[in-house]
Amino acid sequence: MSVATGTVYGVGLGPGDPDLMSLRADRLIRGARHVAYFRKAGRPGRARTIVDGLLHAEAQEIPIDYPVTTEIPVDDPAYAECLAAFYARVAAHLADLAQSGHDVVVLCEGDPFFYGSFMHLHARLKGQVPVVTVPAITGMSAAWTASGTPITWGDDVLLVLTGTMDEEALAGHVARSDALVVMKVGRNLAKVRRALARAGKLDRAWLVECASLPEERVLPLAEAGEAAPYFSIVLVHGRGRRP
Amino acid sequence: MSVATGTVYGVGLGPGDPDLMSLRADRLIRGARHVAYFRKAGRPGRARTIVDGLLHAEAQEIPIDYPVTTEIPVDDPAYAECLAAFYARVAAHLADLAQSGHDVVVLCEGDPFFYGSFMHLHARLKGQVPVVTVPAITGMSAAWTASGTPITWGDDVLLVLTGTMDEEALAGHVARSDALVVMKVGRNLAKVRRALARAGKLDRAWLVECASLPEERVLPLAEAGEAAPYFSIVLVHGRGRRP
Numbered sequence: 001m002s003v004a005t006g007t008v009y010g011v012g013l014g015p016g017d018p019d020l021m022s023l024r025a026d027r028l029i030r031g032a033r034h035v036a037y038f039r040k041a042g043r044p045g046r047a048r049t050i051v052d053g054l055l056h057a058e059a060q061e062i063p064i065d066y067p068v069t070t071e072i073p074v075d076d077p078a079y080a081e082c083l084a085a086f087y088a089r090v091a092a093h094l095a096d097l098a099q100s101g102h103d104v105v106v107l108c109e110g111d112p113f114f115y116g117s118f119m120h121l122h123a124r125l126k127g128q129v130p131v132v133t134v135p136a137i138t139g140m141s142a143a144w145t146a147s148g149t150p151i152t153w154g155d156d157v158l159l160v161l162t163g164t165m166d167e168e169a170l171a172g173h174v175a176r177s178d179a180l181v182v183m184k185v186g187r188n189l190a191k192v193r194r195a196l197a198r199a200g201k202l203d204r205a206w207l208v209e210c211a212s213l214p215e216e217r218v219l220p221l222a223e224a225g226e227a228a229p230y231f232s233i234v235l236v237h238g239r240g241r242r243p
Numbered sequence: 244m245s246v247a248t249g250t251v252y253g254v255g256l257g258p259g260d261p262d263l264m265s266l267r268a269d270r271l272i273r274g275a276r277h278v279a280y281f282r283k284a285g286r287p288g289r290a291r292t293i294v295d296g297l298l299h300a301e302a303q304e305i306p307i308d309y310p311v312t313t314e315i316p317v318d319d320p321a322y323a324e325c326l327a328a329f330y331a332r333v334a335a336h337l338a339d340l341a342q343s344g345h346d347v348v349v350l351c352e353g354d355p356f357f358y359g360s361f362m363h364l365h366a367r368l369k370g371q372v373p374v375v376t377v378p379a380i381t382g383m384s385a386a387w388t389a390s391g392t393p394i395t396w397g398d399d400v401l402l403v404l405t406g407t408m409d410e411e412a413l414a415g416h417v418a419r420s421d422a423l424v425v426m427k428v429g430r431n432l433a434k435v436r437r438a439l440a441r442a443g444k445l446d447r448a449w450l451v452e453c454a455s456l457p458e459e460r461v462l463p464l465a466e467a468g469e470a471a472p473y474f475s476i477v478l479v480h481g482r483g484r485r486p
Contacts, residue, residue, distance in 0.1 A: 015378075019267045022257070022380065026266055074397075074484070083486035111384050112393075119393035120486065126391075133391075135258075135384040135455075137265065141354050145378040148369075150355075150362035154317075157416060158403035165398050173400060176419070212378075241317070243326035243363065 003101035008094050008125055010118040012111045012136025013050045016231075017212035020137050021050075028134065029054050032105035034097055036062035036090075038117050046231075047107040062104070064090050074164070083120070091124035098129035109231075111136045115162070115183060140181045142211035143233040146218050152179045154241025163188030163234070170195035179238030180205075186230040193221055196234070206235045246344035251337050251368055253361040255354045255379025256293045259474075260455040263380050264293075271377065272297050275348035277340055279305035279333075281360050289474075290350040305347070307333050317407070326363070334367035341372035352474075354379045358405070358426060383424045385454035386476040389461050395422045397484025406431030406477070413438035422481030423448075429473040436464055439477070449478045 011028050014020040021029075029035070029051055039045025045063065055061070067086045072079040097104050112118040112133050125131045140160065144151040152158050159177035161170060163185040174180060174195055182192050185207070196202040205221035209232045221234055254271050257263040264272075272278070272294055282288025288306065298304070310329045315322040340347050355361040355376050368374045383403065387394040395401050402420035404413060406428040417423060417438055425435050428450070439445045448464035452475045464477055 014265070020265045020378065022263045022265060023269055024262045080484075080486040087486060111380075111388075113387050113395075114384065114393070115395050115399075116393070119396065122393070123485065133388050135263065135380050135388040137354075137378050137380055138384065141357065141378040141381065144356050145354075145376050148376075150357070150359070150365070152356075152358050152403070153362065155405045155407050156358075157408075160395070160401035160403070162398045165400075241323075242366065243323040243330060 005129055006098040006101050006103040007130040007132055008098055008121075009103065009105045010108050010112040010116075010122060010131065010133045011105050012108050012116075012134055013047060014137040015110065015139045015142030015212040016046070016050055016210065017142075018050055018054065020142065020212055022134065022136060025134050025136060026054070028105055029107070030056060032056060032059055032103065034062060034102050034104040035059050035107060036064055036094065036104055037107040038064045038066060041065040047109050050109070051107060062093075087120040087124060091121050094121065095125055095128050108136070109139075111138045114138055139211060139231060140183065140233055140235075143181070143208035144235055144237070146208050146211045146216055147206050147235055147237070148218075149237050151181070151235065152238045152240065156238030156240035158238065163192045167191050167195050167198075171198040174199035174201055174236075177236070178240060180234075180236035182234035184230070185228055185232040185234050187227065189224060189228045189232070190226055192234055193224070196221065196236070201236050204236050206237075208233045208235060248372055249341040249344050249346040250373040250375055251341055251364075252346065252348045253351050253355040253365060253374065253376045254348050255351050255359075255377055256290060257380040258353065258382045258385030258455040259289070259293055259453065260385075261293055261297065263385065263455055265377065265379060268377050268379060269297070271348055272350070273299060275299060275302055275346065277305060277345050277347040278302050278350065279307055279337065279347055280350040281307045281309060284308040290352050293352070294350060305336075330363040330367060334364050337364065338368055338371050351379070352382075354381045357381055382454060382474060383426065383476055383478075386424070386451035387478055387480070389451050389454045389459055390449050390478055390480070391461075392480050394424070394478065395481045395483065399481030399483035401481065406435045410434050410438050414441040417442035417444055417479075420479070421483060423477070423479035425477035427473070428471055428475040428477050430470065432467060432471045432475070433469055435477055436467070439464065439479070444479050447479050449480075451476045451478060
């Protein structure tokens with residue numbers, strides 16, 4: 001007798017407030033018997049924190065500790081090798097579970113296909129076992145909502161950058177955009193601010209920390225300190241056509 | 244005796260599948276006694292269709308018919324004048340309701356602060372009556388999820404354009420992006436395809452129609468016909484760092 005293969009669900013949790021999860025995500029998470037999530041070793045994990053109180057009493061938790069975060073620079077080949085081996089190992093474990101007939105929910109902060117770690121599992125699982133991705137509200141949507149001002153009007157061009165880029169590249173891109181979002185600001189805050197100043201847009205830039213969470217904070221980027229939480233987002237609102 | 248002022252809620256419905264609404268949106272919509280929504284005159288309205296079966300038995304519906312859609316070109320001053328008067332009239336009506344103590348839910352397709360009509364009401368209501376915006380899953384998140392491939396990896400730059408721009412501008416922007424989303428494709432399909440071909444990216448472009456709905460369709464842009472539904476989205480996936 002063979003067992004039906006299970007499905008691996010990459011479930012987007014949205015920006016952090018559990019009330020902003022989709023109905024589908026909420027249902028999948030509450031019903032799940034196998035729940036996997038990434039975390040920094042030794043930390044509870046932000047994804048796991050979002051679903052506190054929602055998991056089924058019999059849910060088996062599968063924490064996935066990142067082998068490195070900032071100890072090795074991202075452009076060091078050792079970083080890619082280490083992560084490649086890590087993702088292969090995790091994907092093999094989830095594939096085993098699915099092949100034994102278990103559905104597995106992988107908790108994903110934000111939207112899984114938008115700068116998320118889940119995509120590295122998805123790329124390895126696709127074609128091996130059924131994989132379903134559930135989209136979610138992005139952190140940037142929560143950030144511009146928190147700012148109280150729409151991000152794009154009319155035909156505004158929206159540019160999304162990561163704060164991990166070098167300053168020269170950041171400044172060049174910023175100069176050519178209408179509306180702007182910079183993700184992964186955190187320790188790149190000072191560099192992002194310099195890039196915006198060089199492009200003449202610092203006076204229109206906002207820093208949004210922890211959008212949708214109780215500790216949410218919105219302030220002019222020019223007035224920010226030297227550091228910000230990892231999940232901070234910088235915004236410049238578009239100024240397009242508005243009747 | 245004075246009545247407490249009501250709140251106008253701009254509630255994002257997400258891409259179309261009601262199961263992808265947030266828990267907060269679902270609760271606000273089911274509880275609402277005054278529900279407003281934009282629609283093209285003579286049509287049921289896409290926003291209203293999404294919440295079919297969810298409204299309270301006593302909900303009072305406030306359909307808002309656009310005075311023009313494509314009859315006047317958007318760059319004609321008459322278009323802006325007509326729409327400005329329209330939004331002012333609608334905002335005054337909703338402000339009246341709130342000042343009489345009623346909460347009003349305005350149904351918004353997609354995410355309200357991302358190319359949505361609600362922002363034109365928000366700009367007029369802010370400071371007059373309490374206004375709360377509920378973010379939602381964007382149509383583009385549903386589109387890249389439907390495509391089965393993540394949109395951004397590593398430090399990919401994501402550019403979001405509208406198909407309403409002219410071909411020259413479109414082609415210039417497209418050439419400078421890693422990952423690309425083109426919104427409002429619809430009747431601009433042929434132009435968008437030419438712009439992508441000029442930028443050498445047509446072979447990597449996908450057309451996603453009606454993402455998250457039963458009629459969802461994903462196909463290579465090169466194989467698309469001459470027209471597409473209004474809510475079609477064109478995607479080019481990023482190819483950034485992936486361990």
